[in-house]
Amino acid sequence: MQVYLRLLQYVKQYWPAFIVSVVGFVIYAVSQTASAKWLEAFVDTVERGAFEDRIWLALAILGIFFIRGIGTFLGNYGLAYVARYVIHNLRLDLFKHLMILPSSYYHKSSSGELLAKLTYNVEQVTGAATNALKIALREGLTVIGLFGYMLYLNWKLTLLFLVIGPIVGAIVGIAARRMRGISRNVQKSVGDITSSAAEAIKGYQVVRIFGGSQLEIDQFTDVSQQNRRQTMKMVVTQSVTTPIVQMLVAGVIALMTFLAMDPDLIQEMSTGQFIAFISAAALMAKPVRSLTEISSMIQKGLAASESVFDVVDTEPEKDSGTLKLENVRGALQFDHLSFTYDSDGKTVLNDINLNVAPGETIALVGKSGSGKSTLAGLLPRFYDASEGEILLDGHNIQEYSLASLRNQIALVNQQVILFNGSIAENIAYGAMANCSREQIESAAQAAHVTEFANNLPEGLDTLVGENGTLLSGGQRQRIAIARAILKDAPILILDEATSALDTESERHIQDALENVMQGRTTIVIAHRLSTIENADRIMVMDAGRILEQGCHAELLQQNGIYANLYQLQFSETADLPATKQQPDQE
Known part of the structure; x- marks a missing residue:
């Protein structure tokens, strides 16, 4: 009743x-x-x-x-x-x-x-x-x-x-x-x-x-x-x-x-x-x-x-924060941070301590399941920490409203999500829908979207199909990067942002991303270590803990986990047949 x-x-x-x-x-x-x-x-x-x-x-x-x-x-x-x-x-x-x-x-x-x-x-x-x-x-x-x-x-x-x-x-x-x-x-x-x-x-x-x-x-x-x-x-x-x-x-x-x-x-x-x-x-x-x-x-x-x-009746995301973010510097502090999934009780992050200066680029590396993506996902509060806290500009991120917090973060996922509209609509998605055509074209240019869009019948107005099925993986990823560039947020999360790109496109996108990352606090998750050599600091994670940290050169000198990973990837690349080293065709 x-x-x-x-x-x-x-x-x-x-x-x-x-x-x-x-x-x-x-x-x-x-x-x-x-x-x-x-x-x-x-x-x-x-x-x-x-x-x-x-x-x-x-x-x-x-x-x-x-x-x-x-x-x-x-x-x-x-x-x-x-x-x-x-x-x-x-x-x-x-x-x-x-x-x-x-x-x-x-x-x-x-x-x-x-x-x-x-x-x-x-x-x-x-x-x-x-x-x-x-x-x-x-x-x-x-x-x-x-x-x-x-x-x-x-x-x-x-x-x-x-x-x-x-x-x-x-x-x-x-x-x-x-x-x-x-x-x-x-x-x-x-x-x-x-x-x-x-x-x-x-x-x-x-x-x-x-x-x-x-x-x-x-x-x-x-x-x-x-x-x-x-x-x-x-x-x-x-x-x-x-x-x-x-x-x-x-x-x-x-x-x-x-x-x-x-x-x-x-x-x-x-x-x-x-x-x-x-x-x-x-x-x-x-x-x-x-x-x-x-x-x-x-x-x-x-x-x-x-x-x-x-x-x-399912409890929505907790959004008890009242502070509004303005003039964000991008200083981050992960203080004794731990995270456990409620579904299976598995601990994914264990006592993470990390300070990130405004504008600093931090790279997270490690084998699958080490907690890299989970750590990045805690920042926009897709999950809430089980223990510890994350501070943004000195305030616990739970004190900020979700909309205000997420408005300061741009994200490029490994699994790109596109919507059934045009390329331009996918770049200027959501709150960016009112951006001018010039801004959209500028972001597309920076992300090398125009390189392939100019060859399409309708250019940037070409429909991409359901989840971008009419485009290649690399093309979809470039659109996602253009979306992040257009948002122009002070904090940038790149989760395998260049994983679907061929070698030549990756070089161009890497240049674009380096320009975009200037003056922004950036969290980069990468398996290909060649893409994060210029990061300010590299965090080597395993089993939810940070085991090594430092710049690329410092970590190589330590001859630890990172050095072994780098040498392994370098030797694999060197051993590839010449035909395999050619850029993949999109």
Whole structure:
């Protein structure tokens, strides 16, 4: 009930349209009752031989159906108006909340599951929020109207309907509990289908080159079969419940027919009233059946609502800071910093202590899993430290608002994210959308984007496709670098920023990055040590700790971990065949 009441809050703000809908369904219910009354008048008129009244009877039937049409239109349109706004607002609330959830939430949830919540689950909510209300109002008011008319005609016979009420309620209650559980399984299976399909579609090249087509087909078949089985369970439950209720209603109508034809009762009603009574009882069968089907709609909608509200109720990123960053110098201090993932309790960073002067370039190197990216991710507060603190210009970064803090940081990831727009739109993304064309072109020039963009049909206005699928890896990375250049933030994080570039492009980009890094505090994460030789300091990390630090020359002299890594990479490069040392073609 709490979930349903919360869902109805989305309906409440559109109460004028809802009232219009109620009025429409009242009109519809009155027209149904008027049909039974018309039948009474018709039979009595024929029995009396008053054929001169046939014109009024003919006009009455036209009037009844005209009024019913108006009521149907008002009822359906009013609730449809409310329904689409409910879906729109619920989907918008869900998407807005997804934008502020912590990174840990995305690690635990698949993209397919979240997309299913945004699409399929939200649509299912309509059943509980509006469709169920539509049937409840339209059919419920119809039942009330017909029941009242039958009471008026013969209250003794009409009371028989009250006998089956508790029985119908018990059957519907049992079905409702089963429907809720099945609906949860159906919605989960839709998420599994979306995830399976998304992985296969995005990774189609890997799937084909490694012969995984049949494996993906088998996996997709399994999740689709699971969806089919769960849906059929729902259909069986609903299909069994409805005939049982119909038989109960039919049994009462049959009993009423038998008793109504008792000579003593027939004498109390005219022929028209008798036929109208039986007709009204028969007309009640359909709305009663429809009312029993409300339960399945509500249960599917409530199961979907629970999954949506679970996301909406998830604690967003902590943003308790109130300070606004202005005139940032870029002095950083990592003070006894440790970090542990909540999901598995694994310690990734252990007692990191590091001071970074304004404008200094710090390079982080080490094998995979040493904590380099995690350390950089703590700076824009994608995660919060488990112990210790990070100071920016002397203040704990948690004292700054997230928007203010992140506004001072530019980021280039190893895995470049582009959006389905033009090259220029991807460079001037988000808060930079109002940058002038000259600024965009200048950033593109600095990042060597114009080198390939000038050869494209629309230049910088060329569409890149979903996540830049129409471009090479190196081209996508140059666009990401141009985006960081355009932001012109005082703090720069480069996470393998040149990993997707060929040798020649890397040389050009390295020159551009060195210009960009001038006067900015820069954190560089790199596996290729040749790209960070000019860093002010190099931090060698392993198992979440800083084991060595110093400039390139100092670390080579120490003949430690860094020197071994450098010599290993240098020897590997020297041993490569001449053909392998040629620049990769993008």
